Amino acid sequence: MVADSNSQIAWHRAQIRKQREALKHLETARFTVGEIARSKAADRTQETVAELKRKIRESEAIVAAHERQTRRPMTTDHQTLASAQWSNWNARGSSNS
Known part of the structure; x- marks a missing residue:
């Protein structure tokens, strides 16, 4: 993966990895340990x-x-490059972050 020059985007990427890992752990634990139907712990886990x-x-x-x-x-073919929306692209990244 390419390093992000925008620290906010890097933080969001790290949060995605961390939250997916936590979600995986919760869902795996639910099947490994089991949960009683309609218990308070099951409700909290679902929340x-x-x-x-x-x-x-x-x-x-984001x-x-x-x-x-x-x-x-x-792509680098002429037709694709000619039709690209270059007005939306900024070589230095988004300056309004």
Whole structure:
């Protein structure tokens, strides 16, 4: 993976990794240990899982928006380069971060 020059995006990428690991751990523990239906612990686990999924979606959306703004065209043929939206691309990255 390429290092991010934008510290906010790097932080969101790290959060995504950390939250996916926590989600994986919670979901794995639920099947390994088992949980009693309608218990308070099961309700808290479900709330935690929902919160982690929400945070992951938010961070992924921020990273995706950043990549759409800063990504260069992937191909080098003349037709693709001629039709690229160059007005949206800034060589120094997003300056409004």
